[in-house]
Amino acid sequence: MPIKVPDDLPARATLEAEGVMVMRDADAMRQDIRPMRIGLLNLMPDKMRTETQFARLLGATPLQVELTLVKITNHVARNTPSEHIISFYRDWEDVRAERFDGFIITGAPLETMPFEQVTYWDELRRIFDWTQTHVHGCFNVCWGAQAAVHHFHGMPKHALKAKAFGVHRHRNLAPASPYLRGFSDDFGIPVSRWTEVRREDIPAGSGMSVLMDSEEAGLCLLDDPAHRALHMFNHIEYDSSSLGEEYARDVAAGKPIAVPVGYFPGDDPTKKPQNHWRSHAHLLFGNWINQLYQTTPFDLREIGRKS
Numbered sequence: 001m002p003i004k005v006p007d008d009l010p011a012r013a014t015l016e017a018e019g020v021m022v023m024r025d026a027d028a029m030r031q032d033i034r035p036m037r038i039g040l041l042n043l044m045p046d047k048m049r050t051e052t053q054f055a056r057l058l059g060a061t062p063l064q065v066e067l068t069l070v071k072i073t074n075h076v077a078r079n080t081p082s083e084h085i086i087s088f089y090r091d092w093e094d095v096r097a098e099r100f101d102g103f104i105i106t107g108a109p110l111e112t113m114p115f116e117q118v119t120y121w122d123e124l125r126r127i128f129d130w131t132q133t134h135v136h137g138c139f140n141v142c143w144g145a146q147a148a149v150h151h152f153h154g155m156p157k158h159a160l161k162a163k164a165f166g167v168h169r170h171r172n173l174a175p176a177s178p179y180l181r182g183f184s185d186d187f188g189i190p191v192s193r194w195t196e197v198r199r200e201d202i203p204a205g206s207g208m209s210v211l212m213d214s215e216e217a218g219l220c221l222l223d224d225p226a227h228r229a230l231h232m233f234n235h236i237e238y239d240s241s242s243l244g245e246e247y248a249r250d251v252a253a254g255k256p257i258a259v260p261v262g263y264f265p266g267d268d269p270t271k272k273p274q275n276h277w278r279s280h281a282h283l284l285f286g287n288w289i290n291q292l293y294q295t296t297p298f299d300l301r302e303i304g305r306k307s
Contacts, residue, residue, distance in 0.1 A: 048084060057237060058289065071092070101293075107235070169214060170213065192234075208226075217234065240275040
């Protein structure tokens with residue numbers, strides 16, 4: 001089944017060109033089916049690119065998905081046209097009375113800043129708490145995942161000596177997990193961060209389990225059943241050129257940055273990178289959507305009222 005997005009969302013053309021099934025509002029209304037309601041709290045600077053990345057993965061699942069784009073209520077995006085934000089995004093305050101089958105909270109370029117100094121930290125904390133009563137399952141990504149485990153479990157983030165940057169090899173530590181169904185034992189995932197959370201900081205009795213990790217990049221994916229959440233500390237949603245554009249941006253700005261590990265063939269930035277993680281990204285999001293579908297109440301009003 002296709003993903004339902006606004007008819008004039010710019011991501012639609014990209015998705016249709018890639019063969020992703022996209023449903024128009026009029027067609028969705030004719031189907032006698034309740035779509036999976038997924039919210040995307042987009043904290044990334046380039047919002048149009050990020051919404052396309054996640055819509056691509058959500059649109060590849062066999063269920064009908066209705067995507068709602070959400071933003072921090074009073075935060076003004078500086079890297080996305082205001083017309084786009086006004087046309088396609090809703091303030092969290094305007095959706096907080098609604099319920100969602102799933103909710104995604106993205107990363108943000110705020111890693112070196114203490115959580116409490118982030119201008120919208122108080123609202124984000126309210127959003128995390130809201131997901132416990134109005135969302136059936138949450139998927140937190142990169143900085144969003146670090147913020148979630150800090151909020152719910154008090155876990156700190158630790159500064160790295162050098163940026164973890166590249167496509168690092170990861171291990172499947174829980175093949176029986178429904179979220180890793182069909183995963184290889186070994187696979188690559190894009191990593192781009194200056195900080196990390198550590199296994200030794202996972203509180204005893206938290207109920208969290210490590211699903212993926214990397215010898216080079218550390219923790220990658222935590223299952224947090226007490227909060228009906230997955231915490232992904234890396235960027236499995238990235239498209240083929242994301243790391244390369246980050247590298248070129250930092251080089252142009254004169255910032256000290258190493259070539260992303262395992263990304264360019266032979267680590268040669270003049271060569272076109274190959275995407276070795278696309279299939280696992282689709283598989284992870286497909287498994288997450290399927291797990292939501294199998295466990296969420298049919299009546300949206302019941303979400304958050306049942307364990």
